[in-house]
Structure formats: C-alpha cells, structure tokens
Amino acid sequence: MMFDMRAKPPRSLSRLLNAEPLTQTTVAVWVGLCCVLLATVAYWTVLVDSHRTQRSFTESQSWLRVGQMSHAVSVQVQTLLSGLDYTMRGLESDFADGDVDGFRRAVQTTFDAYPAGTFLQIAVADEKGDIVYSNLQQEAQTRSAKVSIRDREHFQVHANRENMGMFIGRPVQGRVSHKWTIQLSRALYRQGQFSGVLVLSLSPEYISRYFQSIFDGANDVILLLRTDGAYLARSQGQEQVMGRSVSDVRVALFAPALERGTYEAESSVDGVQRMYAWSRVEGYPLIVSAGLDKKAIFESLEASLERGLLRNGIGTAVLLLGMLLTLWLARQRQLSERMRLQGERRFARLAQEVPGGLFQFRIGADGQFRFPFTSPGFFELHGAKADAARFADHELLKRVHPEDLPALAASVQASVGSKGVWEHKYRVYGSAGELRWLHGHARPQQEEDGSLLWHGYVHDVTQDQAMQESIRHSEERLRLTVGAVRDGLWQWDCRSGHVEWDARCYQMLGFEAAQFPMNYDAFCAMVHPSDRARMLARLQRHAEAGADFRVEMRLRSSADSWLWVESRGEITQRDADGKPVRMLGTHTDIQQRVEQSRLIKALLDRGSALIVMAGPQREILYANERAVQTFEIETDRLPGGVNFRSLHVSDESFERFGQLYAQLNARGTVRTEWILRMPSGSGHWFDMQGSLLDPDEDDGRVIWTMIDTDARRRAETALAETQHRLEAIIDRFPAGILVTDAQGRQVLAANRMLAAALRLDMAPAALVGLGMPALIQLLPPSVAGVLSAGAVAGRSLHALPDDHYVEIEGMQLRDGDRSIGHCWVFHDATERQQRESQLETLALTDALTGIPNRRAFMERLAMELDHLRSGLVAHSTLIMLDIDHFKQVNDGYGHAVGDIVLKELLASVAQEMRKEDMVGRLGGEEFAVLLSDTDAEVGLRRAESLRETVAARAIDAGLAGDLRITISLGVYELQRSDASAQGCLERADAALYYSKRNGRNQSTLWSERLPAIAR
Secondary structure, eight states, X not given: OOOOOOOOOOSSHHHHHHSSOOOHHHHHHHXXXXXXXXXXXHHXXXXXXXXXXXXXXXXXXXXXXXXXXXXXXXXXXXXHHHHHHHHHHHHHHHHHTTOHHHHHHHHHHHHHHSOTTSEEEEEEEETTSBEEEEXXXXXXXXXXXXXXXXXXXXXXXHHTTOOSSOEXXXXXXXXXXXXXXXXXXXXXXXXXXXXXXXXXEEOHHHHHHHHHTTOOSTTOEEEEEETTSBEEEESSSHHHHTTOBOOHHHHHHSOTTOSEEEEEEEXXXXXXXXXXXXXXXXXXXXXXEEEEEHHHHHHHHHHHHHHHHHHHHHHHHHHHHHHHHHHHHHHHHHHHHHHHHHHHHHHHHHTSOOSSEEEEEEEOTTSOEEEEEEOHHHHHHTTOOSOHHHIIIIIHHHHBOTTTHHHHHHHHHHHHHHTOOEEEEEEEEOTTSOEEEEEEEEEEEEOTTSOEEEEEEEEEOHHHHHHHHHHHHXXXXXXXXXXXXXXXXXXXETTTOEEEEOHHHHHHTTOOTTSSOEEHHHHHHHBOHHHHHHHHHHHHHHHHHOOOEEEEEEEEOTTSOEEEEEEEEEEEEEOTTSOEEEEEEEEEEOHHHHHHHHHHHHHHHHSSSEEEEEOTTSEEEEEOHHHHHHHTOOGGGTTTSEEGGGGBSSHHHHHHHHTHHHHHHHHSEEEEEEEEEOTTSOEEEEEEEEEESSTTSTTXXXXXXXXXXXXXXXXXXXXXXXXXXXXXXXXXXXXXXXXXXXXXXXXXXXXXXXXXXXXXXXXXXXXXXXXHHHHHHTSOHHHHHHHHTOOOBEEEEEEOTTSOEEEEEEEEEEETTEEEEEEEEEEEOHHHHHHHHHHHHHHHBOTTTOSBXXXXXXXXXXXXXXXXXXXXXXXXXXXXXXXXXXXXXXXXHOHHHHHHHHHHHHHHHHHHOOTTOEEEEEETTEEEEEEETOOHHHHHHHHHHHHXXXXXXOEEOGGGOEEOOOEEEEEEEOOTTOOOHHHHHHHHHHHHHHHHHTTSSOEEEOOTTSOTTTO
C-alpha cells in the first residue's frame, strides 16, 4: 500500500499571505516580526547617537590641542622678536656713535649670538634709501653697487615716520642676498633728523624649521602671518607662499578685538582641510595660526565606525531574513497539514470496500427487513444455492452456528439501534456440513423513504481464525510477558482496518479499557501530526520491503496532551499475493526516557563544551551540536563513520593521544590539554577530559569533554612574553618606576633606579608585593605625602633630607574607561635643580654689576604695572639713564676703566635709592630705575638729584687718574591704561632720547608734547 504525504509549496508571497486565513501561529509570528523590527530601529538609533558622540569628543579634543599649540608658538615668537628688537636697539646705538669698526664687530657678535641661518643680512640704508652698509659686501662693493631700498615698505614706514619702533615688513627677495627674508627695521636719527634705516633680514627658513620640529603630522601646519594676512613663514610649502597673503575672508577672522580664535578651512596651498587655531603675538602685529589635518584626525575613527556599521548591518539583515524564513515555514506547515488531511480522506474513501461477498440489507420504516441485493459469493459463503428472498426467510438462521446466533442478532440490533456500521464474526455450516468462520462488514445509508440501507460484504476468515487459534496460546504467553514489563499489545486486521488494543494500551493513555472501538483511521488520527508521515512511511517500508517496524511517536492522551510511545510490530500473516493480512505489535511508554534524552541533549548542545563519544576503536559514535559545528563532522556518517584520527593534526599526535587510554582505563578518567585539527587545517588548543561511559568495562566507550582554550593558551603565552619584556624595560629604565594596583594598596612593580632615587636600602624584588602603608613609612615625608594622595597627573619636585631632589610624575594606568593601576616615575633632579638655580641667578643678574638684568627688571616693571592697576600703589615712575659719551671712555681708557665707571655710577645711584626702588641694567651703559609709589613730579626731582650726584662725583680710574661723567635721563610716570611694560619702557626711552639729542646731561619728563621723533 502507498501513502502520498507530499504537499506543493506556495507559488508566491501573495499566495503565502492571502491564500488562507491567518492562524494563531501565523499571528504570533507576525507579532514577533514587528517586535524585532521595533527593537532593530531602537538599536540603530542608539548606535548612530553613540557615533555622533565619539565624533564630537574627538573634535573638541582636537580644537583644544591646536589652540594650546598656537598659543605656545605665539609666546615663542614673541620671545624671539623681543630679543631681536633689543639687539637692533644696541646696533642702532653703536651705529649712531659713528665707529664703523665697532659697528662691524657688533654685527659679527650678533651673528655669533644666534644660531646659524637665523639672519641672512644686516644692512644700513641712508635717508635716500641707498644701502651704505651690508655685512654681505665689502664697503667698496656697497658704494659701487648702489642698491636702493627706497621703494621697499620697511623703508617707507620709517621715512614717513609711521613707525618709531621695530617694524616687521613683508618678506622680500633681497637685492643683495637674492633670498627671501623677513625685514626687521628701525629708524636711524642724527640730531633729531631722520638719517636712514637699520635693516635686519630674518630668514623665514629658520622659523619654518622650528615650526616643523613641533608637529609630527605629515599634513599639520603652522603659519606666521602679519595682521594684514601676509605670509612670513610656513612649516610646509613655504616656497609656494612667500610673497603672498591669505584670503580676505581669513583676514577678517583676525578681528582686532580678539586675542585668539579658531576656524576651519581648506588650504589653497595644498588643498588639505584643516582645523586652525590662531593667537596674536603679544606686542607685535603678528598672528600665529596652527592647523591640524582634519582627515588624519577623523580617519581612524571613521574607519572604525564604518566597520561597526557594516557588522551591525549584516547582523540586522540576517535577523530580518531569519524572521521572514520563520514566517514562510509557518505557512508551509499550515499547507502541509491541509494536504495531509485531504490525503487521509481519500485513503478512507478508497479503503471503505474490500473484496468478498457483497450484500445490501434494508430495514423499512415499518420495521420489516430484507436483503435487496446479495452477490453470488454471499450465498456460497453461507453454503446455500437458493435465491435471496427464500434464503433470507428460511436458510440464513439455520446456517449460523447456534452458539453464535445470539451474538449475531445482538450485533445486528446494535447496528440498527445506533444506525452505525455493522461488523461481526460468526460461524456457519457449509453445504457439506463443515464449519466456516465468516467476517461481515456493512455501512448504513439513510434512504429518502426513511428506511436504512446497509451496504456491506462478508468474506471467509476460516484460515485466519484457525491461525489465530493456533497462536492464541503464544499470544497469551506474550501478553503475560508484556504485562510484566507493562507494555501494551495491539493487533491490526489489515483487510478490515480493525485494530485491537489490550487494556494496557488504553491505560497508558489514560483511558478505561476498551473505552472506545479502535480502527486504522482512529489510530492515525491519534498520532501527532508531526509524527504521522514518519510512522506511515515506516509502516509502508515494513509492508513492502520487510524492514523492521520500530517508531517513536506521540499519541493523544485522555487529558488532550501527548504521550511518547515506542511502537514495534511485525506482519504475521500475508495472502497469496504477499499483501499483509494481520499485524501484531506492542506499545511502550517512553515519555520519561524521551524527556530525559531531550534534557540531556539540550544540556549537551547548549553547553559551552564540545562533547564527543568514542567507541573502543576510537570511532566517533556521538557528537553534540557544538562539536559538529566546530569540527564540521558529517552527522550522516554517525555513528561509527568518522574516526578520532580526523581530529588530530598528525599520526604522531594520534598515537601519543592513544597512550592516555592506559591511564583512562586504570583511573576511569583522564584530563589533558591537546592540539586538535580545525577544518581549516590549523591547530587549536583544547582542554580535554575523558571518562569511561561504563567504568567496569575496559576498552569501552569514552565520553570526551572539550573546552576551547586556544585563545587563553595563546594569550597566556603572549602575556608571559610581554611580562618578561616589561619587567626588563622597567628594571633598565633610566628613572625610578613604582606601579601599584588600581586601589593603590599594593606594589606591583619597582626597579633599581627607584631604590637609588629614594635612597632605599632594599632590593626591587623586596618592594614588589609590599603594602603601600608599609612603603610610605620608609619614605621621606614629602614623597610619602605624594604617594598617599594617589596618582595625580603632572610633575612635582621634592627635596630629600640629604640635599638631593627628586621629581615625581604621577599617572593613572587605564584600559579604556577602566582604571588598572597607578604609576609614579621618579627622576633624580639634584644636578638639574642645582644647574637651574645657577642659571636662574645668572639669568636675572648682570654679571658685571651684580644688579638685576633686563629680564629681571622687566618682570618687576610688569608686576609694578599690575599693582598700579589693582590699586596697591597710587603712582609709579620709571627713569631710564645713559652715560654720555661712554664709548669715548671705552675707546680712550679701555674696557677695564669702562667697567670701573659703570660700577661707580651704580654706587652713586644706590645712594639715591630707597628700599622699595629698583635699578636694573638694560644693556651696555643703559640703566633703568623704578621708583615705586612716586609721581612724575617727585620722580623728575629725584632724577635731577641723581644727575647732579653723578656729575659731582670724581671717579678714581687708577693710572688714568680721576674721571668725571655725566648722564642723560628720561622720566615717565606709569599709567593704569598702559598696555604693557615694554610700552612704558619705550616712553621713558623716548624721553631719554630727547635728552641726548638736546645737549645731554639733562633730565626729560615724557609727555605727548615731545616731538614725534622722541615719542
């Protein structure tokens, strides 16, 4: 017999969604799909917001960095230009004295004082703009070349008296040096009249090299601009911008009211988009602009974000495809169920009739019955040759065995009363008097006249009954045996479809014995829909090919639940054509076993371990889901078709692994770490534990549990190597290293330099593992206080009891956002501190006179200006003084006498000084005096008193005899509105200049009424 359980799949998505009404399962699938879509939208919203936050943080840190860099560079440029301004003032004074040789020496001294390449030329032009001196040419060449700078900007601003101090001109290509230079110039005056310009040609290349040393990025750049936008220097591509200016749009960003700012622009020089920050150079009309390559800043971040988006996009697509596949499978299952029911109905209709004697039996509305139709076979089976009417009246009851007549009548009455199918076995006497067993079957049909008409058949089952009698005793023995093991017996009449269950079959499903009649269709209806096709396929193979019939399936119980049953059976009788006639079998309740098996399988498949069961020959009998996926084991070859050898990297590994079986058989279990071959061919470390399935059976089946430890094993190896390298680096690091845990409770690392720097009489190994409280007790108080406060970013200097100094730098060690420890770096700063102390003294004190130098005086002047603005002092006056004709003293008597004159001058000044006043040497014979809390009137009187005291003092010059000198003084009262100390000094210097140009040996108070040349 054949059973067609196939169903065609839907042809389109429209048919899938609209062909049938939605079932409860389909609705649940759609609801789940909507929930997944909502969760996906929420996840992507959070993901995109996190990406936006990362970009914003990166951008803010970049703005901070470039802003700090531009400010720092502007301070460096201001320092350089202040030094150059002072140098040019000295050269201006030397040139004004008229000593050509002395001026040349001063120029050479200037070139020697600065790094090579800083200047390209120092030149002097007369009032007509002709070059009268250049260090690049001899005097004769200068006169013959007749190079003029009259048209140059740096000459015009002085000739027109637009600038009285140092002027910074546009870069020009020198007519003498033929190189690009930045022109720094100061006006020269003789007897109050403009006499020329002193020009110092600063190399833009020198500034560019310095800028290049600051940034390490290939496309990062630093610009030095004038406030009108003209390029002075550029760290990259300088040759392309010399003589050019930035765009007017960018110049507009440098608003006069702003000291610094930021902007973003694409460079017209190299096309690179950068983030710029600019700062003004204090005291000079210059702008420093630093730019970071925006692409380089965000390139790695954007690449990481793109990779994340790709991975998340693939995951989202896979999730959505999975949901659509689930929906399609649900629809397929619905169609399959419908096709299965259609097949069962067709089978029921085809199996209604079987060959045999046919008859029709009618009961009329008046209660009379008769046989409207009987086939010839019907008479033959009953041993009669009479016609149907006579046979019905007289012969039928006579042919029935008397013992079976009551049961036959009762079955007929039951069928009539229930209007149901009639089926019964009874005995009749044949024509020769022999006894036959007949089996009858009929189905009723309601007629239009109210009568019932049965359509049926009877057939001879004498041989079957005889066979049943012959095996009855064996069945009884089997029933007793099955009863002992509580299995149920069943019997199937393959021709009639009748199924007979014993009491145990009903009881295991929760029914009373024989609670309902059983037949083939009823039995199939009780089988779970998912198991029905498999059961019918097994039954078909058994009937056609004689394959064993053994199937595990679920049957519906009385509680409307499902019970797992193992059904076994065998066809015990076939007809002459080989078709099955009778089949016997058993039902076994396996519910508990299935639940345990499923629980075990779920534990094995969902666990993190790989589990493999191997046989005595090391063939693989079972592998859980993780093992199958990891090693790509072909499950259709299990059990026994795959050997453990396929998991080893080599035959030698397989043989060595076999040696573990001796230990396994002796102890019942063994554990090791082993390298197994992955599908890609590479080796992989696994933690393997083997246990005998039956400890009492040697060389039996073995359960191998494997944990993937490859990543841990490789990480441990790499960590050990890294640890050794780190310990070696720390031990040989040229500074003391102390590392503690994240809580700061215990020392994790220390080196020899730490013990040496802190004068600890302990080996570094003895410090490791020491608690921080114990370590702090061994340290000086200042160092102990730093360690007690925890690792604070930055550096601090501390004195040790033995006059040594140690510099401590603290930092926090982090892994992402997680703190993993604290680190302190200890530098022995004793020599550096001593050197810095000496340098500080030298930097702030004039070597000859011992009084504060220009730097110290300017710092004190700036502080005094702050005090004046804040109201700490009411007035302050600044005096600048210069020895008249001091150069004649040096030239006539020598520098030794000149030094004596300077010291005697200071002695005279000291007599006039108060405790709160300050005197400083600005350079050469120029001095400055700061009179704190003194107004202009008193300051002018004190200046005159000082001038008279100096003029009256006779100076003992040794062999040169007594000398007398005079001084010229410039007086300026500080104002709260003054922008800087440098501006105050320039006003006092202008008043001094006026005194020298108007006869010397006099004091001048600065005012707006002074001639422009003096202001």
